[in-house]
Amino acid sequence: MRISQFGQVILFTLMACSPLPSWSQTTTIERPRAIPSSPISPEPTNSNLKPLSRFNNGVSTLSVSDSQDTFRYTLGAGDSIKIDVFNVPELSGSQTIAPDGTINISLIGAVRLEGLGLDEANALLRDKLNPFLVRNIVNVSLLSPRPLNIAIVGEVNRPGPRFLSYTATSGSSAATLTRALETASGITSRADISNIQISRRDGAAGRRIIKVNLQSLLEQGDISQDIRILDGDSILVPPLTQASASQSRIVSNSTFSPDTFTIQVAIVGEVNRIGPQTLVYSRNGVLSTGLTGATTGAGTSGGGGPVTLSRALQSANGVTEIADIRNVEISRLNDKGQRTIVKANLLDLIVKADLSQDITLTDGDLITVPRLEKTNPSEYLQVAKATFSPTAITVQVVGEAVRPGPLQLRPNSSFTEAISFAGGLTNDADWRAVELYRINPDGSVLRRNLVADLNLPLSEESNPGLRDRDVIVVRTSFGSNLLNSTTRFLGNIINPYSLITNIFRR
Numbered sequence: 001m002r003i004s005q006f007g008q009v010i011l012f013t014l015m016a017c018s019p020l021p022s023w024s025q026t027t028t029i030e031r032p033r034a035i036p037s038s039p040i041s042p043e044p045t046n047s048n049l050k051p052l053s054r055f056n057n058g059v060s061t062l063s064v065s066d067s068q069d070t071f072r073y074t075l076g077a078g079d080s081i082k083i084d085v086f087n088v089p090e091l092s093g094s095q096t097i098a099p100d101g102t103i104n105i106s107l108i109g110a111v112r113l114e115g116l117g118l119d120e121a122n123a124l125l126r127d128k129l130n131p132f133l134v135r136n137i138v139n140v141s142l143l144s145p146r147p148l149n150i151a152i153v154g155e156v157n158r159p160g161p162r163f164l165s166y167t168a169t170s171g172s173s174a175a176t177l178t179r180a181l182e183t184a185s186g187i188t189s190r191a192d193i194s195n196i197q198i199s200r201r202d203g204a205a206g207r208r209i210i211k212v213n214l215q216s217l218l219e220q221g222d223i224s225q226d227i228r229i230l231d232g233d234s235i236l237v238p239p240l241t242q243a244s245a246s247q248s249r250i251v252s253n254s255t256f257s258p259d260t261f262t263i264q265v266a267i268v269g270e271v272n273r274i275g276p277q278t279l280v281y282s283r284n285g286v287l288s289t290g291l292t293g294a295t296t297g298a299g300t301s302g303g304g305g306p307v308t309l310s311r312a313l314q315s316a317n318g319v320t321e322i323a324d325i326r327n328v329e330i331s332r333l334n335d336k337g338q339r340t341i342v343k344a345n346l347l348d349l350i351v352k353a354d355l356s357q358d359i360t361l362t363d364g365d366l367i368t369v370p371r372l373e374k375t376n377p378s379e380y381l382q383v384a385k386a387t388f389s390p391t392a393i394t395v396q397v398v399g400e401a402v403r404p405g406p407l408q409l410r411p412n413s414s415f416t417e418a419i420s421f422a423g424g425l426t427n428d429a430d431w432r433a434v435e436l437y438r439i440n441p442d443g444s445v446l447r448r449n450l451v452a453d454l455n456l457p458l459s460e461e462s463n464p465g466l467r468d469r470d471v472i473v474v475r476t477s478f479g480s481n482l483l484n485s486t487t488r489f490l491g492n493i494i495n496p497y498s499l500i501t502n503i504f505r506r
Contacts, residue, residue: 079096197212264279270320307361
């Protein structure tokens, strides 16, 4: 076909205005899209796959304020995993990571997955299978996690290594810090839960320390403090740096405090039974404690609570009447192996209801109850009513009483109460001069003459309160003695005369 001269001009103009480089660029883009002739022919690396060398870059120091993604699960020997390779069932299936930390895949052989997270395991398998796959789609999922091998040391009731099962969900069986403490039979009463330290493996960086404050969890509900535990973690529960005059009730009632525990303390000084004492705490109150007059577990009366100083004194049969309860001392080991002293004023406990003076005890405490420099009878009246005083005292009544012998009385019972419990006095008793004997702390004997008037009120001068091992002696009155002497004298005279009379009658 012949083109007119005018058409040739238009065609030439269009060709001159067209950008020739755009044709070249289109041709260049189309070439890489050619489909490989064989499914195993190599193809370019997927641009979305990070190189393996980027996986172990260092990160900042861990803390509980970091994202929870930081505490990811790492694979290890014993984990059961599932591998899904898209459209290649020969490479897919379930495997258990071998003791050497590897799995076996037919095309690539042994692949070490130990220490990797699931995302890292996915990337590693994609990288190794990339030369053999047309569509590089690989997924690794966790079927059954292995037991976590951890160690718990410090202020827990059963320190040492243990296995902890792990559940990926956030249910009650999740492997968290509080659950790990429960497996160690809970914390002790001297544990510093505000400064718990977790030593965690960090690949090439070695180990790093995570600090946790469980006090914030209990007081403020900060659930982020109850972090997940990983395999190889070492948990340290340090002791309190200083002995405290009181322990938080909320800590003793927490889920990671034991329901039952036993401690041993030593008690010396002005108590009725010195020496070591074993105290048992039972939240349900079903264990015997050895406390005088107690039938339930220590700390269960009044809604429960820890084993305290007052209960320890009760187990020692109470304090004596000369005990200085204002200055009771507790010697306790600190984290450096040195003993520190905590003082307690138990008079404030019974007078002002100051519960901070009823110190929570820990295993190994040494309790010293000093002696009063000067006794105060009026103060003893208050002490005798306290729970850490003896539940009963023994008083001996001898002489002209209806029922003489030992009497079991409540502490600080009055002199006239003892006379009444002995059945009163006989007709021959000298009720105006009854003697009270008491052994003093220095070994001397105090003797007092009292009037057995049952109408007298409690008074240290005329009707004193009794102490343990007091002895009351009721003697025969002078008139009864004279009458008895006369009767015996006349009997000695009459009896021989009656004997002679009976002989002559025969």
